[in-house]
């Protein structure tokens with residue numbers, strides 16, 4: 027699937043990953059029609075995009091707006107809009123169903139009706155649930171997510187696959203590890219930086235020491251992976267893991283944040299978490315993705331997990347908290 031010199035609809039264009047993808051697509055010579063409701067997205071993330079005459083922004087809620095006019099103008103859909111908050115699913119059971127599954131269904135219907143054939147979709151490592159096999163390959167099954175967020179994204183993958191096979195469409199589905207870097211607004215790094223700015227002597231950490239152990243990928247590596255994956259996709263529905271080759275604990279992340287903030291003798295206060303040490307209900311304890319498939323297509327990450335976290339903390343501190 028070509029992403030160069032195309033007309034591309036980017037949903038969630040003002041979000042963390044969507045805004046970076048918008049910049050990358052513009053750099054590849056494509057035109058971008060961006061849509062966002064600014065529920066978590068920020069206008070300032072589009073500062074660079076807005077200066078391009080190949081970028082146009084539409085404000086609107088994908089759950090309700092008429093999609094047909096936008097779909098007449100594009101030939102690829104990159105669907106980044108979603109509610110990505112795993113935690114919220116334990117208290118609001120409707121949000122992931124509506125914002126992730128229903129919105130994806132609406133977009134697929136719009137693709138079908140307007141004859142758009144190419145879809146790019148960011149899924150997540152949480153679709154694997156808590157697999158026995160690690161590093162976890164794309165071929166693993168059955169997939170048993172343990173959060174409503176993971177379930178909704180797996181449902182989206184299934185819908186996309188069904189539409190592609192029924193209506194002669196193509197898709198690239200990326201299963202991301204935890205993506206970190208500039209413009210991120212909602213992850214463990216933000217939680218730690220925010221808390222340490224308020225109280226530099228003590229850090230509350232959700233979970234039981236040393237916390238979950240997961241893989242983190244920097245946004246720069248993630249963008250390169252997405253472009254390489256799309257341009258070298260071979261299957262009608264190409265599923266690709268994107269992560270780094272190692273994983274680190276929450277304790278190691280806390281140590282990096284403390285070091286990068288120049289703090290000393292910070293006391294860690296572990297909450298104990300839920301269900302034997304998870305940070306919250308639906309939080310997987312371990313995650314490491316096999317990235318061999320994407321490596322065979324020509325991509326390899328430049329950062330390991332610890333380097334990705336270090337770079338991301340520096341970027342977050344330089345930006346100020348978003």
Ligand SMILES: NC(=O)c1ccc[n+]([C@@H]2O[C@H](COP(=O)([O-])OP(=O)(O)OC[C@H]3O[C@@H](n4cnc5c(N)ncnc54)[C@H](O)[C@@H]3O)[C@@H](O)[C@H]2O)c1
Nearest residue numbers: 038040041042043062063064065066067087088107108205
């Ligand atoms: N950040 C990660 O580590 C990670 C990991 C796995 C998968 N993902 C997936 O990547 C995508 C982007 O995630 P992100 O971290 O950039 O999140 P984000 O919250 O920063 O971006 C989502 C964007 O979508 C917009 N949006 C949400 N609902 C909308 C609606 N109904 N109508 C219009 N706009 C809407 C938001 O305002 C925001 O700009 C999501 O699909 C997420 O599930 C992210």
